[in-house]
Amino acid sequence: MKNILIPTDFSIKSLKLVKAAVERFPEEQLQITLVHALKPDHSISGLLMLNKRLTVHQLYTAEFTEACEVLRNKYASVLKKIRIEFYYGSSKSYLKNFLEARSIDAILLARDYTLQPPSKAGRDLYPELRNSGYPVFEEPLQTATQRTLAGEASLSELLPA
């Protein structure tokens, strides 16, 4: 059983890395953690109310969870779980603890795709993950050069270009 960490921007396109993970670790049971990094809210109301934490679930759409479900069904025998998590840290030790706590075995990054977080608070976790000391695999996403017909929210984003 391997725990794989994949940063996501909640685009269905980015879920292609799940497929890449299954192909990279054949014959392995996988548990995948999709992580979305957010800048912590330092404003007074943010610190008091934790409102950002409460609204993070609006960042991803029903189509996104449905796409996760499609992948779970497709790789039912190897994919044990797909979990969505939020990462608020900014220090190296926080990241280390985060990865350790989830006993991550490998990190998968997209080689040819820059994450486009849906909110201003989102941030790029790639550089930190590359320096984390964990095994990092950079996979090609093979996204179409032009945007797909149905836009960002369609399952067809998961199909090979």
Next chain:
Amino acid sequence: MTVHWPGIKTQLKITLLYTVLTGATILLLSLLVYYFAQRLSAEDFYKRLDIRAVMVAQTNYPQNAGTSDLIKDLRNEYLEKLPDEKEYFREIGKDSERVAIPGLSLPGYFYDNLLQDDKAEYKSGDAYYAGILHRQNGKRIIVIVSAQNEYIKNQLTNLRRILLTGFILSTVLIFALGWFFSKRIFLPIRKMTRSVQDINTENLHLRLNVGRNTDEVSDLAHTFNNMLDRLETSFESQNNFVSNASHELSTPLTSIIGEAELALQKERSPERYREAMAIILKESERLKAIIQSLLSLAQTGFDGKKQSLERLRADEVVLLAKNAVARIYPESRVKIDYTLMPENEEQLQIMGNEGLLVLALTNIMLNACKYSGNKEVTVAIASGSARLYIIVKDQGIGIPSDELRYIYDPFFRASNTGVVKGYGIGLPLARNIIRIHHGELQVTSEVNQGTEVQIMLPVDKSHHH
């Protein structure tokens, strides 16, 4: 011109029924109130007469000498004189033969009760009679006091008037309220009737507004819409056949006729004839294949039997549709994409009518092939948490974005269809079939890039273990 006001009859009926029921209840209640008030006042009056009878007895047959005057004084001072008050007494002997007081026409049972219970009551018109049997030193005296019950008569008349007025007023009020409420209740039904009247064969795609409630009225609207779905589907599948037949058949027919005419123009070599015959044979076979597949598509589901639902595997349905497309357009290129196929085949199970679903998919795929000049069309199957997705993607001419919302209107054809023949029936038909299966159809398109049709159907989980 008479105005037809649908629903008015039922509305009136309901209002009247409601009024009668409520009115009857109020009437019953009023009668009960009146009856008990009358009984109570009569009892009360008899008691007053009783007291007077006792006093009459005590005055005329006193226990001790002297009490007679005392009681008389008491009576004059504290007991009011009742209207038309009269008193009678008569001493009777041991024999109970002659007890009746002369001058009074009282029935025999009054005296019988009197002798038996020591007291009796009787009422004739407004006159009340109360009698007691007084025993004094072995003597038995019958004392009867009678009086008119004027006061209570007035009270009861008053009560009667109040109850009657109340009954009439509340009945009128109930009728008005009943009318108002039944009108409100029937308002959605009247609206529905109006919108159903607007639907005919020209605009069979119109649907009733179901609203958000889950009451009987929206159930009715749902039922109407389901019926319209089925009606429209059967109507369109016949149109579909005619339109498909008329232009799919013309291509091979034209080449058969052309080839035959060419061969017959002048004397030709046997090889040339053979060649012509071979072409005619090939085209005829193609014609036969097209007719067969169109007929089988047109017949499915609407062969007079009820549209039966069965458990199907989505990938098999897709394969059947692909084969049907290949028979009609031999040069089409449909590729089934298995990259998102679920591992577990249970996730591919759907409840549906095979013929109808194949017809819907065939129409969508035929469109994809037709409007992309036979470029590759991919059909992907995926399964989510409770829904099955079939994605048909082409690289064709697309649909202009401002025309996308008309694509389900029957006979609508996009402005860029150009030379490609069609009647605008396939997609509305497919949408209806998907709707009958409680699914959804989503079309996204970009001009000259292609079109993507996403079909969502509920996964049948009834056989899951």
